[in-house]
Structures are given as structure tokens and as C-alpha cells.
Amino acid sequence: MLLLMTTLAERFELVRENITLAAGRAGRSPGEVTMVAVSKTHPAESIREAADETGQELFGESRVQEALVKIPALPGRLRWHFIGHLQSNKIRKALPHFELFHGIDTSAIAREMDRIAGEMGLFPRVLLEVNVSGEGSKHGFSPEQLEREMDELLALPRLHVEGFMTMAPLSAEKEHSRPYFARLRELRDHLSDRAGVPLERLSMGMSGDYEIAVEEGATLVRVGSALFGGR
Numbered sequence: 001m002l003l004l005m006t007t008l009a010e011r012f013e014l015v016r017e018n019i020t021l022a023a024g025r026a027g028r029s030p031g032e033v034t035m036v037a038v039s040k041t042h043p044a045e046s047i048r049e050a051a052d053e054t055g056q057e058l059f060g061e062s063r064v065q066e067a068l069v070k071i072p073a074l075p076g077r078l079r080w081h082f083i084g085h086l087q088s089n090k091i092r093k094a095l096p097h098f099e100l101f102h103g104i105d106t107s108a109i110a111r112e113m114d115r116i117a118g119e120m121g122l123f124p125r126v127l128l129e130v131n132v133s134g135e136g137s138k139h140g141f142s143p144e145q146l147e148r149e150m151d152e153l154l155a156l157p158r159l160h161v162e163g164f165m166t167m168a169p170l171s172a173e174k175e176h177s178r179p180y181f182a183r184l185r186e187l188r189d190h191l192s193d194r195a196g197v198p199l200e201r202l203s204m205g206m207s208g209d210y211e212i213a214v215e216e217g218a219t220l221v222r223v224g225s226a227l228f229g230g231r
């Protein structure tokens with residue numbers, strides 16, 4: 001990627017433009033897609049620059065400890081999503097700081113978050129991570145597990161389950177991601193119909209494949225290196 005030749009503001013503009021174009025190709029409104037600027041590993045100053053120069057207010061972090069250093073150093077108007085794998089011993093610290101948790105990947109974590117949220121008087125918004133590809137290296141529910149456990153997850157009194165998140169297998173070819181994104185949308189449609197709840201959010205697409213994800217129905221894309229440069 002020719003990141004060194006462009007400014008941060010130009011990269012944000014390009015990604016936003018690509019999202020708008022991808023939405024258009026799918027007959028969707030660009031307003032249906034929210035870009036989470038993934039700022040993990042990048043210092044608070046880069047996040048401040050992005051906020052000041054591009055108006056971006058929503059950022060994604062994947063490590064609790066790192067985020068809890070950066071968030072208090074930045075303006076309170078910024079909003080934060082937790083996009084990574086959450087360890088149970090970090091839930092209590094993380095809960096007050098993030099408006100959406102993308103990576104709830106086991107029923108045990110969901111139940112633990114529900115319990116702690118009850119103690120803290122919070123109602124966290126969450127997405128369930130789905131391992132659509134079945135790769136052993138990936139976190140997340142298998143589609144079969146979700147079939148079995150969805151009703152129990154939706155019944156947790158504190159958690160607002162708003163949809164699903166996935167990552168496609170690493171590939172140099174962005175079209176390779178399409179079937180995984182389509183599969184997540186189909187699974188969502190099925191589970192949403194069955195349970196009679198909207199589950200409207202789909203978090204899918206990263207720097208290499210966010211346009212494909214938008215074409216396949218993503219409502220949230222998690223874009224890091226295409227905005228901030230390599231890590």
C-alpha cells in the first residue's frame with residue numbers, strides 16, 4: 001500500500017469514498033454503513049489527529065489495557081468500540097468505556113459479562129463473533145453452536161445482542177472474503193426470523209475487504225491499516 005505518499009486525511013477520505021461507492025453498487029444507502037477506525041497499536045496523538053482533521057469520532061480498540069491508557073487522554077466526545085477477544089478478567093474494567101462489544105465469542109463470556117453488567121448497573125450492547133470459515137485459529141461461535149445457544153444468549157437480561165461479527169480468512173484477494181460475508185448475512189436472516197428479533201448489525205470487513213463486506217450487507221466495517229498505516 002502506498003500509504004507514505006498520502007496524508008491521514010486523504011486516507012480517511014478515500015476509505016469513506018470507497019464505502020459510499022460499494023454501498024451504491026449494492027443499492028444501499030451509505031448512511032447504513034458505519035466506519036469504525038481501528039486505532040489499536042497507534043498512539044493517542046494519531047487518534048487525535050484523525051478526530052481533528054477528519055471529524056472521525058468512532059474508534060475501535062482490541063486490547064483493554066492499551067485502550068484504557070488512550071481513552072482518558074482523548075476528548076470525551078470520541079466513542080469507542082471493543083473489537084477484539086475479551087478475556088473474562090478484563091470485562092469489569094472494559095464495560096464502562098465501550099459503547100459496543102464486537103467480539104463476544106463464547107456463551108461463557110456472554111454470561112459473565114451479563115453477570116458483571118448486572119452488578120455495575122449496565123446494559124452492554126454486543127455482537128456475537130461467528131467463526132464462519134471454521135478455521136481452528138479463529139475465535140467465535142460456530143454456526144451450529146449459535147443455532148443451539150442463540151435463545152439462551154438472547155434471554156440474558158443485561159446484554160443487548162444487536163447482531164454478529166466475523167473475520168474472513170486472510171487472503172490477498174478480497175473477492176475470497178465474499179462467501180463468508182454472505183454466509184454471515186444468511187445466518188443472521190435465519191436466526192433473526194427464528195427468534196423474532198432484528199439482529200440488524202453486521203460487523204464485517206477490514207482494510208483488505210471492507211468494500212466486499214459493504215456489498216454483502218455490513219453495517220459496521222472495522223478499518224485499521226488503510227487509515228492509520230501499518231502496525
Ligand SMILES: *Cc1c(COP(=O)(O)O)cnc(C)c1O
Nearest residue numbers: 038062083206207222223224225
Ligand atoms: C486489527 C483488526 C481490524 C483492522 O484490521 P486492518 O486490516 O488493519 O484494517 C479489524 N478487526 C479486528 C478484529 C482487528 O483485530
